[in-house]
Amino acid sequence: MYEKDKNIEKIDSNISVAEAKSHFSEYISKVAYADKRIIITKRGKPIAALVSVEEIKKLKSSKEVKGLGEIIGKWADFEDIEDNIKKAYLERSKDKGRNVSF
Numbered sequence: 001m002y003e004k005d006k007n008i009e010k011i012d013s014n015i016s017v018a019e020a021k022s023h024f025s026e027y028i029s030k031v032a033y034a035d036k037r038i039i040i041t042k043r044g045k046p047i048a049a050l051v052s053v054e055e056i057k058k059l060k061s062s063k064e065v066k067g068l069g070e071i072i073g074k075w076a077d078f079e080d081i082e083d084n085i086k087k088a089y090l091e092r093s094k095d096k097g098r099n100v101s102f
Helices: 017-022 024-033 053-075 081-094
Strands: 013-016 038-042 045-050
Touching: 013 017, 017 024, 017 038, 024 038, 024 045
Parallel strands: 013 038
Antiparallel strands: 038 045
């Protein structure tokens, strides 16, 4: 099923596949030059969208920022990770290893 997006209110119109086919160049112009967003439906269900290349770039960059923020956010729980790593290296440097027979 199609997930509602917080940007759904920015959608300018919903059109059927038949409508999109018959007026394709008109809708392409609206998307490219008038900054419109158009949802294409089939039997009343959204199946595709017409958006500008600029809009795609915005979506991609916002996902990248969100992705980085997510990664940084996950490290927030590991406040003393640097101290733990230093301790591990210190303990390991003191370790003489194990006896191995050849």
